[in-house]
Amino acid sequence: MRTVRILAAAALAVGGVLGAGGAAAADTPAPSTSASPGGKTAGPTEAGTAFRTATPVRPGQRATADASTGDYLYWVLPLDWGRRATVRAQVKLPASAGRHGASTWQLDVYDGLRRRQACTYGKQTAAAAKEAASVELSCTLRTVRPGAETWANDPLPGSYYVRLTVLDAAQEDLGLPVRAEIETTVSDTGGAFAVDGALAAPLVPGITAQRAEAKGSAKKQPAAAGEPEGGWSGGRWSDRWVWTAAGGVLGALAGVFGYSLTRGRGRPSRVPPGS
Known part of the structure; x- marks a missing residue:
């Protein structure tokens, strides 16, 4: 049950990261x-x-x-x-x-x-x-x-x-x-x-x-000739960061799942008392 809860939490985290990435990508000016x-x-x-x-x-x-x-x-x-x-x-x-x-x-x-x-x-x-x-x-x-x-x-x-x-x-x-x-x-x-x-x-x-x-004046700063209406993105955002974060979460998830499997197999069996 503990492993199932960890898997569910990791899946929700991945979904949140991808959802945020989709919203940010949608906000990227074009x-x-x-x-x-x-x-x-x-x-x-x-x-x-x-x-x-x-x-x-x-x-x-x-x-x-x-x-x-x-x-x-x-x-x-x-x-x-x-x-x-x-x-x-x-x-x-x-x-x-x-x-x-x-x-x-x-x-x-x-x-x-x-x-x-x-x-x-x-x-x-x-x-x-x-x-x-x-x-x-x-x-x-x-x-x-x-x-x-x-x-x-x-x-x-x-x-x-x-x-x-x-x-x-x-x-x-x-x-x-x-x-x-x-x-x-x-x-x-x-x-x-x-x-x-x-x-x-x-x-x-x-x-x-x-x-x-x-x-230094009250004038509105001029826009560059042909500048995108939403302004320049400046390279601060990239969907590469979304997949990097998602890959990190999935890697951690795989490590936890593998640890739970190896720990269960390596645990010694209990000997009944009085045997």
């Missing part, structure tokens, strides 16, 4: 978007031409821009730790009758330190034939980590810049009008990529100075 009446998520209709003028866009939004062949188009979006992002782009080309040859387009993604991030898979560079009506590109980034060594190039929480441009085109085709569209989808990988350390602040250029200036 980027949110607003849907347009047509069912698609509304997004910006222009793009910047440099890092400093990049147009903010949120994950799940479809951003569009009318530009000219040869322009550099920039957007910026927030990515928190534990997120794995896939950026997709489509360029609608002018009528083939007005073009003089094929073209090659490229999609690049940079972090808040303007370090070019590698794509784990996707078609980052694509060629369009002279007769093609459009060209599509994609890039799936590595999972964003809460912290990393200073020498590492791991993706970290903060702003991510998307750049779309033509790499090669006929000289006569430069300046022809094109229409670009990008959309970013984000999946949550949980605590599989969590580490013990975390950044003191996300990599968002310019926001540190702005907040320091607003700290």
